[in-house]
Amino acid sequence: MTPAEQDLDHVSSAPTRPGPGATNPFDLDVADLFRTPVTGVPGDHGAVPAAPLDEKLRQAYFWVVNHAIISPHYDVEFSAGPTAPDVSFRLGDSRARLNLPSDQSYSSFVLLPLLTFAVRGRCLMVGGPGRGKTASAVLMGVLAGYPVRDVRRAMQHGHPQLTVSDLFGTPLPKDLVQADSLADVDVAWRTWLGMRVKIVDEYNRIPTRTQSALLTVLADGYVEVYDQVYETGAAAWYLTANDDAGGGTYQVVDALRDRIDVVVHALPFNNRFLGDLVARAERGVRPEENVPPEIVFDAEEHDRLHRDVLAVRIPVPVRRRLEFFASQLEVLERAAWQFEYRTKDTAKLAGIDPHLLAAADTGRDRLGDIGAQTLNGLSVRALQSLVSYAKAMAFFRGNAEVDLADLRAVLPFVLHDKLVPDLQSAPFDDEEREPLRADRVSWIRDLFDTACQQYDAAGLDQDDPVAEVLAAVEAGLEGLGEAEVLRRTAQIEGLLSLWQDAVKLHGNVYEDALVLKYAHQRYTNYLAWLRWSGR
Numbered sequence: 001m002t003p004a005e006q007d008l009d010h011v012s013s014a015p016t017r018p019g020p021g022a023t024n025p026f027d028l029d030v031a032d033l034f035r036t037p038v039t040g041v042p043g044d045h046g047a048v049p050a051a052p053l054d055e056k057l058r059q060a061y062f063w064v065v066n067h068a069i070i071s072p073h074y075d076v077e078f079s080a081g082p083t084a085p086d087v088s089f090r091l092g093d094s095r096a097r098l099n100l101p102s103d104q105s106y107s108s109f110v111l112l113p114l115l116t117f118a119v120r121g122r123c124l125m126v127g128g129p130g131r132g133k134t135a136s137a138v139l140m141g142v143l144a145g146y147p148v149r150d151v152r153r154a155m156q157h158g159h160p161q162l163t164v165s166d167l168f169g170t171p172l173p174k175d176l177v178q179a180d181s182l183a184d185v186d187v188a189w190r191t192w193l194g195m196r197v198k199i200v201d202e203y204n205r206i207p208t209r210t211q212s213a214l215l216t217v218l219a220d221g222y223v224e225v226y227d228q229v230y231e232t233g234a235a236a237w238y239l240t241a242n243d244d245a246g247g248g249t250y251q252v253v254d255a256l257r258d259r260i261d262v263v264v265h266a267l268p269f270n271n272r273f274l275g276d277l278v279a280r281a282e283r284g285v286r287p288e289e290n291v292p293p294e295i296v297f298d299a300e301e302h303d304r305l306h307r308d309v310l311a312v313r314i315p316v317p318v319r320r321r322l323e324f325f326a327s328q329l330e331v332l333e334r335a336a337w338q339f340e341y342r343t344k345d346t347a348k349l350a351g352i353d354p355h356l357l358a359a360a361d362t363g364r365d366r367l368g369d370i371g372a373q374t375l376n377g378l379s380v381r382a383l384q385s386l387v388s389y390a391k392a393m394a395f396f397r398g399n400a401e402v403d404l405a406d407l408r409a410v411l412p413f414v415l416h417d418k419l420v421p422d423l424q425s426a427p428f429d430d431e432e433r434e435p436l437r438a439d440r441v442s443w444i445r446d447l448f449d450t451a452c453q454q455y456d457a458a459g460l461d462q463d464d465p466v467a468e469v470l471a472a473v474e475a476g477l478e479g480l481g482e483a484e485v486l487r488r489t490a491q492i493e494g495l496l497s498l499w500q501d502a503v504k505l506h507g508n509v510y511e512d513a514l515v516l517k518y519a520h521q522r523y524t525n526y527l528a529w530l531r532w533s534g535r
Helices: 003-008 053-068 108-119 133-143 148-154 164-168 173-178 208-220 254-258 271-283 299-310 316-327 344-349 354-360 380-396 404-414 431-437 440-458 465-474 482-502 507-533
Strands: 087-091 096-100 122-126 169-171 187-189 197-201 222-225 228-231 236-241 262-265
Touching: 053 108, 053 133, 053 299, 053 380, 108 122, 108 133, 108 236, 108 262, 108 299, 108 380, 108 404, 122 133, 133 148, 133 197, 133 236, 148 197, 164 169, 164 208, 164 222, 169 222, 208 222, 208 254, 262 404, 299 380, 316 380, 316 404, 316 440, 316 507, 344 354, 380 404, 404 440, 431 440, 465 482, 465 507, 482 507
Parallel strands: 122 236, 122 262, 197 236
Antiparallel strands: 087 096, 169 187, 222 228
């Protein structure tokens, strides 16, 4: 084995993230000696103890970032808290802030694809040619246990002549001639469809018709050709594109873009690391061909990894801040007469620019209202993706439940293509905020930080009467008497009466009002039944 290969074979020692919950897989006690099979002891270069899956995931990350993908951009930052604050410096004429985080932080270009592997999501990697997008995707396939040759052969390359048959499979010629019906035609399916890691390189060069067929696989997990259906199974998807805007030979259809869970940028190469490129060229060693077996996940481990990630809890305070943030984005007060339809989606469906209606609303604080900076709200699919990746981040960091830092870290990458900025809105006219026109990640994180500050200022953790109303409804109505029902409906009407002249219709107020209407209707229906039944 060459020195270069020995270096690539090195896996970070456990625990890679020391802390109260960290365990060392090499710590054995007497009971371990009587368990079967004996997996090895420190110093044994044969079998190695199996690391917990979160530890194995971190070991995979550090191997990739230290030996495979040269990415010294630690842009997913975490702070150790007030006892060990971050250190920052202002550089250049623009006083650009360079932050030195006080807790273990990560490179998004390596971490987000790895989290996609864990949640079996759909990751789009964007950036100029030659920045490692395809290499990163190939590594994910190797981490799933596939030989490098199979991963490369299974990769689908977008080009203007790519047909549905090229992508999925072709009917057997003999059947086409002899079959009496489409049901009798067998299809020779492409082997890549059954893999746990699927890669589509330069997906924005695929013709629109073929994109539509790809959408079905991406969204629903099956392919249909000549009335034959192939179930593809759960998989992690990696797509690449040189153009962040989704352009290319063919414009990417909106439905396909919407199915992408997370977008990550391949940042430019740091030329201080040119020596590493020279060494690789001189040694002729390719990292994807030297992935250590200790960080490879077999099918059973991949399944278990996915289950363990989904089992991570999201505590109520974190969930409430996400709810508050998302509620700010959709409301558009002048979009309709009926209360329920006062949304940006109503305006867009009518072919009206939401910005024009928002600009006419002169009674709103254009700088403090984060919803004024967006042209749309969030779909259920976007929120589901956000929840999955927040859980994956917490699991990766060894946390038993999602904390606010986990959610804040993944949120800009999940919502990168989901939130459309209103670049004509007042906040973007501020000279200091001008860079946010191009920096989508920082803009979305700033929106979330602002929403969290507003949530804390409102004291909603301590005083949230709408949450109390909703909890009472969710507890069930069985056994309630007429007097109690009337008391609860009066409470709801009292809350709305207080808001009538005292608050503006910000997003959280809009959604809370709809919740109160929902609760009031539940009680109204129950009261009608109660009186009918004579109870």
